[in-house]
Amino acid sequence: MISSNFKIFYFALCLGVISCNQNQSKKIPVISSKFQNLEVKKELEGMDIRSHLNKKVNLYNFSDKLQLINFFFVSCPTICPAMENELTPLAREYKEKDVIFLSFTINPESDDIESLNIHAKKIKSGQNRLFLRTNKNNIEKLASLYLAQIKNGEDKFFYHTSQVVLLDKSMKIRGLYDILNKDEVDLLEEDIEILLKN
């Protein structure tokens, strides 16, 4: 009996070591380090970005956390609700960990602070979730830094994709994921777990 228990324990230990090694051996790429540029930092710290709680937000204040970024707008009828179906449970899963979810509205004219606050309450977002608003020029600048597409070619109308952006604790972009693709959500969760351990 002791022998068989020991075998099970040893087998489980081996499995744990193997899975741990698999994660540790994964090399998550650095896709962009632009947020570390001092000029970019100065510009972003000067931006008037406000949360749904009407507090001024300095993105660099979250540099002790992993950041997951997406673009949206409150009245979006198609892609946003589908994205939210993935983001809300993900934010709940990581609410006790050092991961913050930042969602920028691309429609600041319609999405005032009150609308964002109502939206946050509607989806029952936790403390690790902030809905952010700034002016359109700033949004364009931020989208470019986050490698996000929010304009349709030369056209002027704003839209967004289902991409989410993962930043590590030194504000480097470590991954771009299509939140509506299950394979990519699995990769995102794997990468968050690895980066949390680093």
Next chain:
Amino acid sequence: MTKVSKYKILIIILGIIIIVLLIFYYSLPPVKRNIAKQKILHTTHLLNPDWSKSIIKSNDGGYVANFTSSTLLVDGIYPSMLGPTAYKTFLLDDREDEIYWITGLEVGANTNQKTQNKSSDFICHVNLYHSEVEHYARMQMEDRINNDQAPQLITLTKGDLDFSFPEGFGFPIFSNEKILLGGQVLNLNHKNPLFTINYDFKIKFEKNKEKRLKPLYTRYAVLALPYDLTDEIDYDNQITNDKVRCVILEGEHHGLNSKNKQGQPITAFWKVPPGKHIYRSNITSFLALDTIVTLHKINSHVHPFANSLALRDITIDSTLFKSVVTNYKDKIGLDKITSFASQKGIKLYPNHLYELVEEVDNTTDSEIEMMGSMFLYFYDYKLDRILDSIN
């Protein structure tokens, strides 16, 4: 209420739910119906939903990443673009953060059907995509983000399922960059089928630290024709007809989201009446050449009943490459499409005009659907310089 009455009510409710679900299912367009069906079959594990991946070193010193797709059900006639699909996101090797050179892609199919059809007859197309934004950001070429005309690196269709760049050339991606691989089922001939299919993909690659290749970039050129919005074409009046009938998909014209210089809506999928026809369109804007470039690889895509697809230099009135198509004689389908691969390459000039010319022979007595496109691979001198600086 007795136990028997409770069961009766339960059975009636279940029956209503099943009827509502069936009505909803059959009201879906064929593509969405296939997606729903495969999802159910995979979720219930009635068909294998999993993909497998392995990497081996090949005898020529390169590497081969072997992928086997999930299993799909073939239970109907599936014209082009309407069959079930299997796609999966992968990283070639997430334990490395190195540049790999993709040098080729090969695909085969496995079926349990018992007819004379080859398994490969059931491949509509296979696509290998890279993550455009991630790729160009990491390659320090952000100006190329969202400028690709087609996100596919490589597309294979029936008739040419073994693709290789010329020796010494490749497309560089990072080992831990996301790639999307998959294919779609085609069934043009097998009536009342009921069998399963899965695909074997082989991505051939070299490691940059072992072998430095020359980079290529892709341009996608499609034969695009103006179409008649009313669908009222008089095929007998060939002299005045300068438009085609557009393929209708899910009740709408399957046109391109752009117009030609005359402001007419254009389509890359059109209907061909019985008989022999020649279609041509200017593709100079698709090439977007800003300097003299060298073309090293051409991969052509057509539908059955096409006889050839040629890339022509209008300015010097010369055919640069003609892809010759062999159709099956005893059934509908493409047996072979020739492709172009050259280390020396062909020079293309920014001040020249280029066109695609497609010859079609519709031997049936009704309309068929046609398309013609080429993936063109040019030497990427800009990326070559960047790669020198990265290394």
